[in-house]
Amino acid sequence: MRKYQGILFAALFCFAMLLLLAAGLWWYRPRRAEPVPGRVYESERMPENNAVLNPEPEVAEKQSGYCLTAEDGMLLIFDGASGEVCFQTHMPLSEFSVEEQEKLLEGVWFDTMTDVFHYLESFSS
Known part of the structure; x- marks a missing residue:
């Protein structure tokens, strides 16, 4: 009987540790940040004057000589x-x-x- 009590105690201890581990993982899981209404973040800002002046790509001329x-x-x-x-x-x-x-x-x-x-x-x- 004592042998079964030791096995039962070890199984309950492992189960309790597993529950604590699962609770810790759930509690510290990465959460998605919700944006604050009306707030402009740095990545959302655009420069005022962002017109493209020269849309054609510049081709570097090969120098002869x-x-x-x-x-x-x-x-x-x-x-x-x-x-x-x-x-x-x-x-x-x-x-x-x-x-x-x-x-x-x-x-x-x-x-x-x-x-x-x-x-x-x-x-x-």
């Missing part, structure tokens, strides 16, 4: 139409003045390859 830029301390010449490296010089960036180094890091555009070589010759002599 050649771009002289520096990567890994060396000068490279990129083709503007394809964007691929068309010539790799063996001139280090350190041979140029600080102002020219800043320009070369951003990229200097030229119309022809001859203009690029004239630019490089003016600094190599």
Whole structure:
């Protein structure tokens, strides 16, 4: 009989814990917030002047010509139409003045390859 009382007590204890767990989950369940009438929330505000001035998408024009830029301390010449490296010089960036180094890091555009070589010759002599 004592054995059955222990099993009954354990079953009642488990049942009570299960009820407490269910009550806790029910009590702390996520509730849906009801909007307050007449109140405007931040996500509902729109700017006063929201007219679209330019509805056509802007298409970036591909630059034709050649771009002289520096990567890994060396000068490279990129083709503007394809964007691929068309010539790799063996001139280090350190041979140029600080102002020219800043320009070369951003990229200097030229119309022809001859203009690029004239630019490089003016600094190599």
